[in-house]
Amino acid sequence: MAAAAAAAESSESGSRLSSSQLMKDETVCNEEACPKQASPIRGSGSRNTSPSGRVGLRNTSPSRQKVVKTKPRGLDEETVATFGKAVHPDVQMEDSIWAMLPEDLLNEILARVPPFMIFRLRSVCKRWNSILQDNSFLKFHSEVPSHGPCLLTFWKNSQTPQCSVFSLPLKTWYKIPFSFLPQWAFWLVGSSGGLVCFSGLDGLIFKALVCNPLTQTWRTLPSMHYNQQRQLIMVVDRTDKSFKVIATSDIYGDKSLPTEVYDSKIDKWTLHQIMPAVNLCSSKMAYCDSRLYLETLSPLGLMMYRLDSGYWEHIPAKFPRSLLDGYLVAGTQKRLFLVGRIGLYSTLQSMRIWELDHSKITWVEISRMPPKYFRALLRLSAERFECFGQDNLICFTSWNQGKGLIFDVDKKVWSWIAGCALQSYNSQVCFYEPRFDASIH
Numbered sequence: 274m275a276a277a278a279a280a281a282e283s284s285e286s287g288s289r290l291s292s293s294q295l296m297k298d299e300t301v302c303n304e305e306a307c308p309k310q311a312s313p314i315r316g317s318g319s320r321n322t323s324p325s326g327r328v329g330l331r332n333t334s335p336s337r338q339k340v341v342k343t344k345p346r347g348l349d350e351e352t353v354a355t356f357g358k359a360v361h362p363d364v365q366m367e368d369s370i371w372a373m374l375p376e377d378l379l380n381e382i383l384a385r386v387p388p389f390m391i392f393r394l395r396s397v398c399k400r401w402n403s404i405l406q407d408n409s410f411l412k413f414h415s416e417v418p419s420h421g422p423c424l425l426t427f428w429k430n431s432q433t434p435q436c437s438v439f440s441l442p443l444k445t446w447y448k449i450p451f452s453f454l455p456q457w458a459f460w461l462v463g464s465s466g467g468l469v470c471f472s473g474l475d476g477l478i479f480k481a482l483v484c485n486p487l488t489q490t491w492r493t494l495p496s497m498h499y500n501q502q503r504q505l506i507m508v509v510d511r512t513d514k515s516f517k518v519i520a521t522s523d524i525y526g527d528k529s530l531p532t533e534v535y536d537s538k539i540d541k542w543t544l545h546q547i548m549p550a551v552n553l554c555s556s557k558m559a560y561c562d563s564r565l566y567l568e569t570l571s572p573l574g575l576m577m578y579r580l581d582s583g584y585w586e587h588i589p590a591k592f593p594r595s596l597l598d599g600y601l602v603a604g605t606q607k608r609l610f611l612v613g614r615i616g617l618y619s620t621l622q623s624m625r626i627w628e629l630d631h632s633k634i635t636w637v638e639i640s641r642m643p644p645k646y647f648r649a650l651l652r653l654s655a656e657r658f659e660c661f662g663q664d665n666l667i668c669f670t671s672w673n674q675g676k677g678l679i680f681d682v683d684k685k686v687w688s689w690i691a692g693c694a695l696q697s698y699n700s701q702v703c704f705y706e707p708r709f710d711a712s713i714h
Contacts, residue, residue, distance in 0.1 A: 376409065384413035387420050388487060388707040389440060389447045405488065405709055415511075415710040422666055424677070424690065425469065425486070425705035427451070427461045434458075436486065438705060439690060441679070449486050455493075458482055461701035466509025467711025468516060469703075474502070481505060481518060481535075485711050492713050494518065497533050497542050506558050506565065508580075513538070514712055519565060519580070521558065522548055532578065532585075537714065545583035551576055559601035561609045566601050568592075575601075590634050593627060602662035604628075604682060611636055612660045612667060614651075623647060626667065626680070640680070642669075646687055650678055663704035670702055677702070 421442035434451035462470035484491030503520035518535040532545040554568035565578040599613035616622035624642035665682040677690030
């Protein structure tokens with residue numbers, strides 16, 4: 274990345290433009306809320322995808338400990354970095370050499386830069402300022418691995434939409450302005466493939482929209498056949514660059530409405546089978562392996578909707594005993610998890626995680642939340658919490674305490690989410706994959 278920067282500075286000598294006006298000049302985190310970062314960005318431009326990765330600025334005086342605060346234009350970030358000694362000596366870059374860097378190689382390097390850093394790099398020169406409109410860069414960007422999981426939090430402060438994104442690889446909060454959204458978009462439906470879906474009531478009309486927070490592009494979806502507040506879920510197919518939005522029962526539990534599916538390839542909603550008469554245990558849904566799942570009390574088990582055929586089917590998977598509240602969470606490779614509290618009394622309660630055995634149609638316990646995390650997350654037995662997942666990561670958030678906890682199913686590791694953006698009492702949270710190439714069309 275340093276090499277690419279030197280090349281651009283030579284080719285665009287003295288040409289400096291301000292970064293995209295995506296971010297307001299405000300502070301997302303403070304020193305007490307955000308953990309200190311301890312490792313500089315590597316000069317090779319490679320991306321650190323490890324959840325324990327850090328980001329910082331190079332300290333040019335390694336013999337002294339120094340706290341460096343940055344507030345880049347175009348993206349609102351505050352990172353605290355402390356260095357004890359130099360990891361690599363500074364290398365002098367020859368402009369006459371690096372200015373000749375081939376275009377394809379430059380795009381390949383930039384495509385591997387974490388998306389949030391691109392806004393900082395756009396102030397280098399005119400050429401980089403227009404990089405998000407460069408088809409060559411977007412092509413390379415679409416072919417590189419994902420930056421890694423992020424958490425997107427959305428809330429409204431005095432009717433002004435607010436959004437912060439926590440990068441798990443960088444362990445840093447970034448603030449993204451959502452002033453481009455219309456006032457009626459105040460329910461966060463979810464995110465998939467770099468796109469985020471919102472819904473709301475515009476007067477008496479129920480609407481949904483899809484946007485890309487990084488590019489600040491959005492569009493309202495066509496009206497559904499039935500003007501009712503619906504439970505929605507969005508699914509992105511990156512292979513054919515399309516997305517679908519599934520609308521199930523009425524938000525208040527009216528199951529007489531047919532299932533509707535929006536397909537971006539044909540830009541319209543189509544009607545499907547009405548969900549059979551069941552008593553839903555929760556309106557929370559999980560989408561796994563082209564199937565949509567909901568919990569039901571009567572009959573006991575799951576309702577499964579097959580997106581390919583458009584039909585509902587009941588699965589008699591009985592819930593574990595003494596389950597107080599459960600959330601369905603979709604994992605990778607057809608894995609479906611059930612997360613919930615179990616126990617009759619507050620002193621005996623615990624949080625457990627089960628996985629559905631599709632062959633035996635039974636829930637198999639795979640993990641338990643350690644007591645110290647359970648007590649810290651839910652101090653009161655009646656405390657409400659939210660749970661959602663992506664790529665075998667499960668996130669727990671407490672409504673009243675503003676805390677977040679991540680569980681890695683594969684590594685069996687629990688870790689707290691540092692920062693202050695979860696502390697808003699009305700914040701809505703989901704996993705988010707930042708991508709510039711995610712199209713809303």
